[in-house]
Amino acid sequence: MTAHRKLLSGNHAVSYGVMLAKPKVIPVYPITPQTPILEKITELQTAGELDADIMTAESEHSAMAACITASLTGVRVFTATASQGLMLMHEMLHYASGARAPIIMANVNRTIGSPWAFWPDQTDSLAQRDCGWIQYYCETGQESLDTVIQAFKVAEQVMLPAMVIHEAFYVSHSVEPVEIPGQETVDEYLPPFTPEHRLDPAIGESWGNVVNQEMYYRHRQDMGRAMEHVCDLAQKADQAWQELTGRGYGIMEEYCCDDAKVVLATMGGLAGTAREAVDILRQKGLKVGLLKVKLFRPFPVFQVRKILSAIPKVIVMDRNYAPGTGGFLHQEIKAALYGLANSPEVHGYLVGVGGVNVSPENIMDLVNRAMAETAFPESVWVG
Amino acid sequence: MMISYNIPEEKVFLSGHNACPGCGEALALRYILNTLGPETVGVVPPSCIAIISGPQPYSSMRIPVYQTTLEASAASAAGIKRALDVQGKTQVNVVALAGDGGTYDIGFQALSAAAERNEDIIYICLDNEGYMNTGAQKSSATPWLAYTTSTPGGKPTGKKNVAEIMAAHEIPYVATATVGFPDDLTAKIRKAKEMKGMRFIVVLTPCLAGWGVPDSQAVRVSRLAVDTGIFPLYEVENGRKYTLNWEPRGIPVDTYLRTQSRYKHLTADQIEEIQQEVNRNMTYLREKQ
Ligand SMILES: Cc1ncc(C[n+]2csc(CCOP(=O)(O)OP(=O)(O)O)c2C)c(N)n1
Numbered sequence: 001m002t003a004h005r006k007l008l009s010g011n012h013a014v015s016y017g018v019m020l021a022k023p024k025v026i027p028v029y030p031i032t033p034q035t036p037i038l039e040k041i042t043e044l045q046t047a048g049e050l051d052a053d054i055m056t057a058e059s060e061h062s063a064m065a066a067c068i069t070a071s072l073t074g075v076r077v078f079t080a081t082a083s084q085g086l087m088l089m090h091e092m093l094h095y096a097s098g099a100r101a102p103i104i105m106a107n108v109n110r111t112i113g114s115p116w117a118f119w120p121d122q123t124d125s126l127a128q129r130d131c132g133w134i135q136y137y138c139e140t141g142q143e144s145l146d147t148v149i150q151a152f153k154v155a156e157q158v159m160l161p162a163m164v165i166h167e168a169f170y171v172s173h174s175v176e177p178v179e180i181p182g183q184e185t186v187d188e189y190l191p192p193f194t195p196e197h198r199l200d201p202a203i204g205e206s207w208g209n210v211v212n213q214e215m216y217y218r219h220r221q222d223m224g225r226a227m228e229h230v231c232d233l234a235q236k237a238d239q240a241w242q243e244l245t246g247r248g249y250g251i252m253e254e255y256c257c258d259d260a261k262v263v264l265a266t267m268g269g270l271a272g273t274a275r276e277a278v279d280i281l282r283q284k285g286l287k288v289g290l291l292k293v294k295l296f297r298p299f300p301v302f303q304v305r306k307i308l309s310a311i312p313k314v315i316v317m318d319r320n321y322a323p324g325t326g327g328f329l330h331q332e333i334k335a336a337l338y339g340l341a342n343s344p345e346v347h348g349y350l351v352g353v354g355g356v357n358v359s360p361e362n363i364m365d366l367v368n369r370a371m372a373e374t375a376f377p378e379s380v381w382v383g
Numbered sequence: 384m385m386i387s388y389n390i391p392e393e394k395v396f397l398s399g400h401n402a403c404p405g406c407g408e409a410l411a412l413r414y415i416l417n418t419l420g421p422e423t424v425g426v427v428p429p430s431c432i433a434i435i436s437g438p439q440p441y442s443s444m445r446i447p448v449y450q451t452t453l454e455a456s457a458a459s460a461a462g463i464k465r466a467l468d469v470q471g472k473t474q475v476n477v478v479a480l481a482g483d484g485g486t487y488d489i490g491f492q493a494l495s496a497a498a499e500r501n502e503d504i505i506y507i508c509l510d511n512e513g514y515m516n517t518g519a520q521k522s523s524a525t526p527w528l529a530y531t532t533s534t535p536g537g538k539p540t541g542k543k544n545v546a547e548i549m550a551a552h553e554i555p556y557v558a559t560a561t562v563g564f565p566d567d568l569t570a571k572i573r574k575a576k577e578m579k580g581m582r583f584i585v586v587l588t589p590c591l592a593g594w595g596v597p598d599s600q601a602v603r604v605s606r607l608a609v610d611t612g613i614f615p616l617y618e619v620e621n622g623r624k625y626t627l628n629w630e631p632r633g634i635p636v637d638t639y640l641r642t643q644s645r646y647k648h649l650t651a652d653q654i655e656e657i658q659q660e661v662n663r664n665m666t667y668l669r670e671k672q
Pocket residue numbers: 408429430431432452453454481482483484485486511513514515516517522
C-alpha cells in the first residue's frame with residue numbers, strides 16, 4: 001500500500017510502524033497503557049497484514065527472554081511494555097544488550113507502584129538508562145511510528161537493543177491524523193535483518209558462556225564503542241527518513257534557540273506544551289527557546305554542549321523523579337555541561353511528576369520564576 | 384528387562400569438561416546430547432550444567448549453546464524454536480538443560496507457561512535435588528529430611544512432584560529417567576525427539592558432593608533410587624497414558640538412604656515413615672496405569 005493518512009492513537013501508530021518493519025517474532029505481554037499496541041499487532045497479524053509469530057508469554061520477563069533468543073537466532077524482533085512490565089524485565093534488559101540483540105521495544109511511560117497509578121511519568125524507562133539500551137523519547141504518535149522504523153535501522157547497525165518511548169495517555173491514547181508510509185518506502189529504507197552470527201547448528205556458535213575478567217572488560221568496551229556510534233547513526237537514519245518521507249526529528253530539536261536568553265529543556269509530550277509556551281513568550285518579547293531531547297541514550301553530550309554553550313539560562317523540566325538525585329534530565333544536562341568555559345546556569349524543576357498536568361501557563365510561570373532566582377544545584381519541586 | 388550399557392556413538396558431548404569426576408549430571412548430559420545428535424540447539428541456565436558446558440572459549444557440547452538466566456530456560460528455548468521455525472529450519476531440536484532449582488523453583492512459571500502454549504521444545508530437568516552450583520542449598524526437589532546447607536536440620540517438607548505437575552498440563556510427553564538406566568534414558572530421549580510439542584523429562588542425577596556419595600557410586604545410587612521405588616521410572620503421554628517402565632525390585636529404602644551422608648542423621652522411625660510414603664506412592668502410580 002502507498003502512503004496514506006489515518007486517524008490513530010499513539011499506540012496504534014506504533015503498531016503500524018511495527019507492521020511496516022516486518023519483525024518475524026513478537027513475544028509480548030499486556031499492561032495498561034501499552035495493551036492497544038499488542039491488540040493492534042495481533043489484529044494486523046490475524047488479518048494477514050503482518051507475517052509474524054506472536055508468542056503470548058506469561059510475563060514480561062519471559063517475553064524479553066524469548067525476544068533475546070529469537071533475535072540471536074537471526075530474526076527481527078519487537079515487543080512492547082510499560083511500568084511494572086519494564087521493571088520485571090530489568091534483569092533481561094541487561095541480558096539483551098550484553099547479548100547484542102537488536103530488539104526494538106516500545107515502552108509507554110507510566111508511574112511505577114507502589115502505590116498503584118496509571119499516569120504519564122517517565123521514571124520507568126529512565127530508571128533503565130544504564131541497561132545498555134538506546135532510548136528514544138517521542139512526542140506524538142507520528143513520531144513514534146517513524147521512530148520505530150528508524151530504531152530498527154540504527155539498532156541493527158550497532159547490534160544494541162532500542163526502546164521507543166512515549167507517555168501514557170497524552171501520547172499513547174491521543175488520536176491524531178498519522179501518515180502511514182508505504183511498504184515500498186520502508187523496504188527501501190530498512191534492509192532485511194541477516195546477522196552474520198546466530199544460533200544455528202549449521203554455524204555452531206554459542207552465546208553466554210562464562211568469561212574471564214579480561215574478556216568481560218573487552219566485551220563492555222565493545223558495547224561502549226557501539227554506543228559511541230549511535231548519535232551519528234541515529235542522525236543519519238533520521239536524515240535518510242526525512243529524505244524519503246519529509247519527516248525528520250533530529251536526535252534533538254532546537255526550537256527558537258539561536259538568539260535565546262533562556263532555553264527550556266525537556267523530553268516527550270511536554271515538548272509540545274513547551275513549544276506553545278515559547279510562542280506566547282516570544283510574542284511578549286522574551287527570547288525563549290526550547291531544546292527537546294529525543295535521543296536520551298546515548299546522551300548526546302557533544303550536541304548539548306554545542307547548543308547550550310552560549311545560553312545564559314537553561315530550565316530543565318522533568319516529568320520523572322529519582323529520590324536522592326532528582327530529575328533525570330536535570331542530572332544529565334548538568335553533567336554534560338560540566339567544565340564548559342561559559343556554562344549556562346541550569347535550573348531543574350520537577351513538573352508533571354505522577355502525570356500532573358502542565359499547562360503552557362505553568363511553563364510561563366516557571367520561566368518568570370527562573371528569571372528571578374539563581375539556580376539551585378538540586379531539582380526543585382514546582383506545583 | 385536387563386540393565387544394559389548402550390552408550391550412543393554420536394560424539395556431541397565431549398570429555399575434558401569441568402564436572403566433578405563421577406558426576407551424575409555430566410553422565411546424563413552425555414547420554415542425552417549424544418542421542419539428540421548435532422542438529423540441536425541447547426539452552427542452559429546457571430547450574431552445574433553451565434559449568435560443565437563452559438567456560439569461554441571452550442565448550443564441551445558440539446552444538447550451539449545459549450546460556451540463559453536462571454528462571455528463563457523455557458522462554459528462551461521457545462524463542463529459539465519459534466525463530467528457527469519462521470526461517471524454515473524446522474528440523475532442529477531445541478533442548479533446555481536445566482537443574483532442579485532452575486525448573487521446580489525459579490524457572491517454574493516460564494516452564495508452566497511454555498507447557499500451556501505447547502511449545503515445540505524438549506525440556507530436560509537434571510534433578511540433583513538441590514542448588515549444587517551455589518554449594519548445595521535446598522530446592523523444592525530436595526526430599527524430606529535431607530541435609531542441605533540451607534536446611535542443616537534436614538528439610539522439613541517433601542519433594543515437589545514435578546512429573547505429575549507437568550503431566551497435569553496434558554502435554555504430549557512427560558517422563559522420568561536416571562543415569563543408572565541408560566537404555567531407558569536414551570529410549571525416552573529418542574521417543575521425545577520424534578514427537579512434536581512440549582516434552583518434559585526429569586532425570587535424577589546424583590551429585591557426589593551435595594549428597595555425600597563417593598566418586599564411584601553415582602550409578603549405584605541412581606539404580607537404588609529406582610529399585611527402592613523412591614524414584615520410579617515412568618512416562619505419561621498427553622497427561623493420560625501412564626506407563627511404568629521398570630518394576631522396582633522392592634529393595635528397602637534404608638539401603639538407598641544409607642549410601643548418602645545427607646541422610647545420616649535419620650532415625651529408624653523416620654526411615655520407616657519414608658518407607659510407608661514410598662509404598663503409598665508406588666500403589667498410587669500403579670493404579671494410574
Ligand atoms: C536470578 C538468580 N538468582 C540466583 C542465582 C544464583 N544461582 C546460580 S546457580 C543456582 C542454583 C542452581 O541450582 P540447580 O538449578 O538445581 O542446578 P545445579 O547447580 O544443582 O546443577 C543459583 C541459585 C542466579 N544465577 N540467578
